[in-house]
Amino acid sequence: MKLPLKWLKEYVDFNVTPAEFAERMLLRGFEVAEIIPEMDGIDGVYVCEITAIEPHPNADKLRVCTVDAGGEESLQIVTNATNVKVGDQVPVALDNATLTGGLVIHPTKMRGVASAGMFCGNEEIGITDVEYPGCENGGVMVFAERHPNGQRIQEALDLDDCIFDIELTPNRPDCQSIIGICREAAAALGQTFREPEIKEVKGYGDCRDVASVTVENPYLCPRYTARVVTDLNIEPSPLWMQRKLRQVGLRPINNIVDITNLVLVEYGHPMHAFDLACVADNHIVVRNAKEGEIVYTLDGKERVMSADMLLIADPTKGVGVAGVMGGLNSEITENTKATLFESAVFRPENIRSTARRLHHVTDSAARFIKGVEPVNAALALDRAIELVEELHAGRVMGGMIDVCAADLKEKQVAASVSHINEILNTDLTAERMAELLSSINIPTEPVGDALRIRVPHFRTDIEDGIETDWDIAEEVGRLYGYTNIAPTLMRGDTFRGRIGLAFKDEDVIKDAMAALGCLELYNYNFISPKELEDLMIEEDDERRRTVRLMNPFGEDQSLMRTELAGGLLRAACLNLNRKTGFGRFFEVGNVHFDNGDLPEERKLLGIIHTGAEESFFTLKGTLEALFEKLGIERVRFEKGGSPYLHPTQKAIMTVGGEKLGEIGAVHPKVQRAFGLSAPAYIAELDFAALRRSMVRLRKYKPLPKYPAVQRDIALIVDDGMEAQQVIDVIEAAKARVLVENVRVFDVYRPKLPGDKGIPMGKKSMAFTFQLRADDHTLTDDEIGQAVNAILKSLKFRLNAELRA
């Protein structure tokens, strides 16, 4: 909403600086986004009088002028202007002046003669005939009246005003008007609001005798008012009106159209003027359009209507799309003799849907969507008629056509003073509250603990119902000032605050990941269908069960992710390309699977390691450290995993038979598809599974009373043998003592036949383990038997030989 200061001053005594005004409005809920000075960007331009003109010694087309700039000494200006003479007062840009487009002026020499500045034309100072008639002369602007030499041009042109650009909240459609916002501004300034009185224009005859209106759908059009003006004199509107329209960014067209636009700005109510000669039988019908009915709107476009859209028609054809735009066939032209002014109320949601489907949200439509009210409709119409009379734009007919299904009765509500004080934690008297409300023209009478409020027609946001006390509390609080309410801490019963277990677990896991050298990513949830192709996810994989957005930014962000791998790979890629030196990242994030109704939401932990020093085993090391931190023991790694992982370097991690997740090198094809310049290693883990497996409280285990002995064995096994197979057999062997901490510590493959006595196709693996008993120190016999039992079992089950 643009509010020019000069306009405000017509209704309110303005007694503070613009900045102070902005602050006061802000604290009442009206944020001034910008204070725009008139002649924005123009500075250092002054009124100067030309006292002498000499020819330029070196240039025929230049002249050397002496000017009086109001100072002690006169200045010399070189100009190519031909329209100035001695005695003229002209605008001069002096040293450091800024002009349109950010141009900065400095003293200079022109063909060898010094010039202290520049004479300005209207374009250089950004004004037109509207602001100053006659200034568009093609040369240097010459002032028509006398001004003091040296006066700032803003003062000379009376263009030193400013415009407040005010942001409005959707609950205050009444403030989408100069009248409405000035009402609030007056209260903010502590001044009275001089509400303009609209002079009634009686007119001749009665327009109801010549024109009529039928509203077929009173739900979508609760009120339709109209008046008729004949003997029109279509011409440009007066300069004051043009100037006002330009100030708020509207283009003047002709007096009748400008009147409707000015009323829209002043009263916030959209109007339309029809050429009455083009309305068959002078009869307006407000009805639903027929499916496929075509209307050509003022902008020349064909609009195909549907049955739920509201049409303004005459008995034979459509003449406008209700609330959106008038029809081309009934447009005001210079030949229009009589007009019917429409000021109506249409349902916001209907106009919203119509305007959106026609892809055309006009200023009018925007206002209807925000909400208009029926009393104001008639006010706006009267104001338009007053302007017609004032501008002598035509002969006004008497009477007003008014088809009204709306309730025009004043709403009366009651609010509880004590309840309002409770909501705000204030101690205001009923009288004080009444006074505050009255300052914005809400007549209020205190009666005991109640406020009896006559809700003015423009405050459609104040409800009569369960919300009333809250509505009034909001107004009272706002006017009293939120800053005047002292903060308190909550009273009453105390609460036991706590962090939920899921949140705590997430903290533990994230902290562990950071401690392991990983940086935390927050990737977007949107992915491209191509990402799943690039990851070689198969058609029947559940990760293809994606949730698709109806209105994504584009196809490449059209799906909700079902995996974290893609985002991890992109981040790794970015860091490799930028050579940041960082290669370890993790993310905890949700993935979504289509489920018909609400999607299934699953939280995952994704980890990526990339760079020359990383390998499957460095990532495995990270995971082992994480499991250790979480108290998850005996995680098994078994070959297998998603297609995006390297076929011979991937594993599924399980604990107690439950799948925790997958780990692996990234498949070379996937690495190429993502444009990754180094190998990468990814793990994806199911967050819920991690949480189920983690041990939050580790109970004390008694320390062993008797010492353990350590034994190492080196075995010759098949080359394809996995360490885990051997460990499983060692642990399961009937050793009759406790076998603990079995680990592999060396693997050796022969490089040539006979290498270290290991046949080709076999390899050597060395293991270490501890033997112990709870109730005594093991004897040598027991140890020997245990080792033998283990070796026997290894031989029998894995054909593993003890290496000589």
Add this chain to the structure above:
Amino acid sequence: MFEELLAIREAALGELQRIESEEGLNELSTSVLGRGGKLTAILRTMGKLSAEERAEMGKRANAVKQELTELFEQRRAKLSELAEQRKIEREAIDVTLPGVRRAVPTGALNPLTLVYREIRDALIGLGFTTFEGPEVEYDEYNFTLLNLPPNHPARDMQDTFYVNDRVLLRTHTSPCEARALKTLDLPFRLVIPGRCFRVDEPDASHSPVFMQMEGLVVDRNVSLADLKGTIDSFVKAVFGENVESRLRPSYFPFTEPSAEVDISCTICGGKGCSSCKGTGWMEIMGCGITNPHEIENCGHSSEEWRAFAWGVGVDRVACLKYGISDIRLIYEGDGRFLSQFK
């Protein structure tokens, strides 16, 4: 001459079957199709032929050339696929061998996580408990129950990603308010973090994915003053004791009275600078007394229970707190950025 051509083709096809390496394929290709190759040689001798024969011969030779080129390419693709497969086989590892712990610099949590924890922990001290809800949500919970029925003008304030008519990506954490009101015993104090989504093209201050934290207090006697006090305490916990907060009137459909929260500028301390547009204040979030319709919509009496709530953008707080000038950095994943928040 046709016979010669056919012989070259036969020989090339025969050899092609035997070739097992890309180098071999290259040699074969050169010896047949190359400048000095057999096929090229035969084409050179075509000058001796009659015009008719030359045309026919040219056609056939080209057909053979095209066929062989295609077959060579197919073979090349097959060979490189085989080579890759062999490489993959060679790279086979024993996935059960122990992992390797590398000594690496410590990592870091994302600033969003750090700020979320700070806000949360400040509120836990005031008796709040964590709560959460789904990122993909019903329209009913995201809007309707919160006093935003279909076609409400304020829906325009929130551009929404839809999955279908009834399901959307939540535009704020507020749907969790409805979920909590419908499922938990009253009274309660909740802090609800989560990702939210809006149709905002990413720029320095907007991100289509962002993190919000909802605060919701439901009790019998809470007031706007309590809301002020609560917000001021976590503002001080996150930004420091010297930072002031203020409420100023605003509008949200789910609250009434509604307010925007400003904090004294973290750059200039409130004196006024370019970051705060000279006002000394920076807007950080919206809040208010919960609209009685929401309480009623969720099955409670608005006469018995009163509530207040806020929704703070964790991203926004992180940007203000750490002086991050572009929100996109948080989501981009550049290690040089992420490693700064240790």
